Amino acid sequence: MLGERILLGPGPSLVPPEVTAAMAAPMVGHMDPDLFPVLEETARLLRQVFQTANELTLAVSGTGTAGMEATLLHMVKPGERLVVCSAGFFADRLIEIGGRIGAEVVRVEAAWGRPIDPADLERALGRLGGGRTTVAAVHVETSTGVLHPIADLARVAHAHDAAILVDAVASLGGADLPTDAWDLDACYSGSQKCLSAPPGMAPVTVHTRTRGRFRPATFYLDLEGLWTYWGAPHGYHHTVPVSLVYAMREALRLVAAEGLPARVERHRRMTRALWAGLEAMGLELLVPEPHRSPTITTVRIPAGADDAKVRTRLLREYSIEIAGGLGPLRGQIWRIGLMGYSCQPKWVLALLGALEAVLTAEGVRLPKGDAARAAAARL
Amino acid sequence: MLGERILLGPGPSLVPPEVTAAMAAPMVGHMDPDLFPVLEETARLLRQVFQTANELTLAVSGTGTAGMEATLLHMVKPGERLVVCSAGFFADRLIEIGGRIGAEVVRVEAAWGRPIDPADLERALGRLGGGRTTVAAVHVETSTGVLHPIADLARVAHAHDAAILVDAVASLGGADLPTDAWDLDACYSGSQKCLSAPPGMAPVTVHTRTRGRFRPATFYLDLEGLWTYWGAPHGYHHTVPVSLVYAMREALRLVAAEGLPARVERHRRMTRALWAGLEAMGLELLVPEPHRSPTITTVRIPAGADDAKVRTRLLREYSIEIAGGLGPLRGQIWRIGLMGYSCQPKWVLALLGALEAVLTAEGVRLPKGDAARAAAARL
Numbered sequence: 001m002l003g004e005r006i007l008l009g010p011g012p013s014l015v016p017p018e019v020t021a022a023m024a025a026p027m028v029g030h031m032d033p034d035l036f037p038v039l040e041e042t043a044r045l046l047r048q049v050f051q052t053a054n055e056l057t058l059a060v061s062g063t064g065t066a067g068m069e070a071t072l073l074h075m076v077k078p079g080e081r082l083v084v085c086s087a088g089f090f091a092d093r094l095i096e097i098g099g100r101i102g103a104e105v106v107r108v109e110a111a112w113g114r115p116i117d118p119a120d121l122e123r124a125l126g127r128l129g130g131g132r133t134t135v136a137a138v139h140v141e142t143s144t145g146v147l148h149p150i151a152d153l154a155r156v157a158h159a160h161d162a163a164i165l166v167d168a169v170a171s172l173g174g175a176d177l178p179t180d181a182w183d184l185d186a187c188y189s190g191s192q193k194c195l196s197a198p199p200g201m202a203p204v205t206v207h208t209r210t211r212g213r214f215r216p217a218t219f220y221l222d223l224e225g226l227w228t229y230w231g232a233p234h235g236y237h238h239t240v241p242v243s244l245v246y247a248m249r250e251a252l253r254l255v256a257a258e259g260l261p262a263r264v265e266r267h268r269r270m271t272r273a274l275w276a277g278l279e280a281m282g283l284e285l286l287v288p289e290p291h292r293s294p295t296i297t298t299v300r301i302p303a304g305a306d307d308a309k310v311r312t313r314l315l316r317e318y319s320i321e322i323a324g325g326l327g328p329l330r331g332q333i334w335r336i337g338l339m340g341y342s343c344q345p346k347w348v349l350a351l352l353g354a355l356e357a358v359l360t361a362e363g364v365r366l367p368k369g370d371a372a373r374a375a376a377a378r379l
Numbered sequence: 380m381l382g383e384r385i386l387l388g389p390g391p392s393l394v395p396p397e398v399t400a401a402m403a404a405p406m407v408g409h410m411d412p413d414l415f416p417v418l419e420e421t422a423r424l425l426r427q428v429f430q431t432a433n434e435l436t437l438a439v440s441g442t443g444t445a446g447m448e449a450t451l452l453h454m455v456k457p458g459e460r461l462v463v464c465s466a467g468f469f470a471d472r473l474i475e476i477g478g479r480i481g482a483e484v485v486r487v488e489a490a491w492g493r494p495i496d497p498a499d500l501e502r503a504l505g506r507l508g509g510g511r512t513t514v515a516a517v518h519v520e521t522s523t524g525v526l527h528p529i530a531d532l533a534r535v536a537h538a539h540d541a542a543i544l545v546d547a548v549a550s551l552g553g554a555d556l557p558t559d560a561w562d563l564d565a566c567y568s569g570s571q572k573c574l575s576a577p578p579g580m581a582p583v584t585v586h587t588r589t590r591g592r593f594r595p596a597t598f599y600l601d602l603e604g605l606w607t608y609w610g611a612p613h614g615y616h617h618t619v620p621v622s623l624v625y626a627m628r629e630a631l632r633l634v635a636a637e638g639l640p641a642r643v644e645r646h647r648r649m650t651r652a653l654w655a656g657l658e659a660m661g662l663e664l665l666v667p668e669p670h671r672s673p674t675i676t677t678v679r680i681p682a683g684a685d686d687a688k689v690r691t692r693l694l695r696e697y698s699i700e701i702a703g704g705l706g707p708l709r710g711q712i713w714r715i716g717l718m719g720y721s722c723q724p725k726w727v728l729a730l731l732g733a734l735e736a737v738l739t740a741e742g743v744r745l746p747k748g749d750a751a752r753a754a755a756a757r758l
Contacts (some may be wrong), residue, residue, distance in 0.1 A: 003405075003410065003413075004405045005406070005407050005411065007407070007408060009408055009410075009718040011408075011618060012406050012407075012408060012409065012618060012621065013406075014406060015405075015406045020403050021403075023402060023403060023622060024400075024402060024403040026382075026383045026394075027384070027386060027391050027393060027571075027577060027701075028384050028386070028391075028393045029384065029386060029388055029390075029391060029700050029702075030391065030578070031388075031702070032384065032694075033694075034382075059446070061441055061442055061579065062440055062441045062445065062599060063440055063618045063619065063620065064618060065598065065599050065616075065617040065618075066441065066599045066617075066619070068442070068599075068738050069597065069598055069599045082407045085620050090423075093598070096598055097597075097598045097599075100594070100595070100596050100598055101596055101597075102596065106677065149417060190618065192406075192618060198406060198620060198621065198623075199409065199620050199621060199622075200440065200579055200620030200622070200623055201620065215479070216479070217479050217480055217481065217596060218448065218476075218479060218480075218597070219444065219448055219472070219475055219476045219479055220441060220444050220445045220448045220476075220600070221448075221449075221599070225542065225631075225638050236705075237444075238443070238444040238445075239390060239391060239443060239444075239569065239571060239578045240578065240579075241442065241577065241578050241579030241620070241623065242391065242577065242578060243577040243578075243579070243622070243623075243626075244494065244579055244620065244622075244623070245480070247622075265592060294540075315412075321408050321411065322406075323410070327613075347695065348628045
């Protein structure tokens, strides 16, 4: 068994003790009649956090990438067009999976660290011919820390009769995501970020208008098949990971108990405090303030600091996990997540203190600003 | 939280306390350097239980059906031929998934409750033209309780230059499965049956000769992609369900501590004792003795007994789960699993006693034989 970690990377987040206890409950069968109300409560709580009335709302038995693949397979028939709003690693993954499942993929791009401009999507859709189009966009791009303007992108998509599918892996439960108010066609997430359940389940919701169009080239990730199990009368589909369902339900109960608006505000407040602390330390944030995610922060690695060495010292000397950059941002940035149970005042201050200590020990010259005081004033 | 259950259905099985404790360990990141040795130990222990030297041996982040789909996607390119040895519900699932992923599916059939005759496979393969062929067979068909003659089917497949893929969901860790000695091309299983880990991971192993043929139409279930994470140097693929990896490793350590031959013998002995008890009670087993699985037993529902009512009483009055039949065997049989941690003398006797009591209370006339004594003599 590994030592305890303070998980402040882009996920998984720390798991509350109530959720761990729920996961360790005695095993029951996936067809046990007493499990069915647990599924129903989980689906109901997922609808609350997705802010949707969509019937087909469930947790896929796999991690966030399984949710991505299941939703793409549900939305995009082979040969149909998939327009990906691409400005990071996980948008690239949408492109990769789109290609593998036979979609005709079109990219609308922005630089990594900047949001997609809805006018660019508008132009791209205007240039395309007829035929069904699905637009895919990432709400919080985990690789860059950008919060993309989903409401605007959805409006543009619908104005062109395109469907819109949203990756909410790093936002659901931590940033406002009104699925129905934004009129999204489909949305997926992961259990292990702002919801603070263990990794292994992927919440998904799809609008009625997307349903029954065709039979996807998958059985395990077929959302209609999964719904035959999650929805009454609960026919057999596959053996769900019962322990993770228990954990997910408990995590969602904690979200409901806190209240979604209060939870979103907590993420916003803690993350702003982190920004203030990092900037007081003289570090530069990658993303301009209006486009920063309230869940994942990206900070440029200062001159003189060794990426891997700093992260290793944080892990070994302070048990703190943060992450490095992906793709073109490798070696350029660190990624700090304050999500779910990891999003607490004590961890903001612990991280700022530890990072300052490690950078100083590594000989990086920092200004005399007091990071902890700057952050604490905003917590 | 539901009450405790004695899980004697076709899975999930009871989970040993050591495995539950391992699952509840503090969360760590999927890229934590200290997690990589855990992955490597898990893969090494999986090779032991699969009795293989195959490098690409790992646990897919999904349940048994995910293992089935991942392995089919790895083995069978769209348009290639898939010959399914079909005599039950899970063989039908292979056919279903094969169809969805674009395979040209051919069936070789036997009645549900009887094994596939290798001579029938021989004839079917002899009739087929050229082109790559994969034969798929189910080792223990969970829906019928039949142990299929995999060694013979593999010999026939190879004699016709076909590859062979084996479903070991209900046998791995409970019945002998010498992957290399039988020269299998690929094999998959589930975590929640004879291995007694919680559901949510699917052990898979594939032979080197199956690798690198083509890029499958999946990202999440792409075994080569998964191997980039499970194998050194452990690049990022997706966020594995860390808690379930811990649980799986602990479950496999328990298998290694018991010793695979001793474990297989335990399953054989307990299940034979169950047969003796059921027959002493005057009940009839579905499968002729030479073809019976040592892990799952199927027994005909006696005249006068109401399938659902008897199972409900077992669950409500004795906290015992067994399962009904699937497909054409619905209402005809009960399925009793003695797998992993559920395969213990006390549960054999508890089940026999409870079943006798419920059947008697339901007015079913049973002969005067002493089921418990008949079983206990063989435990």
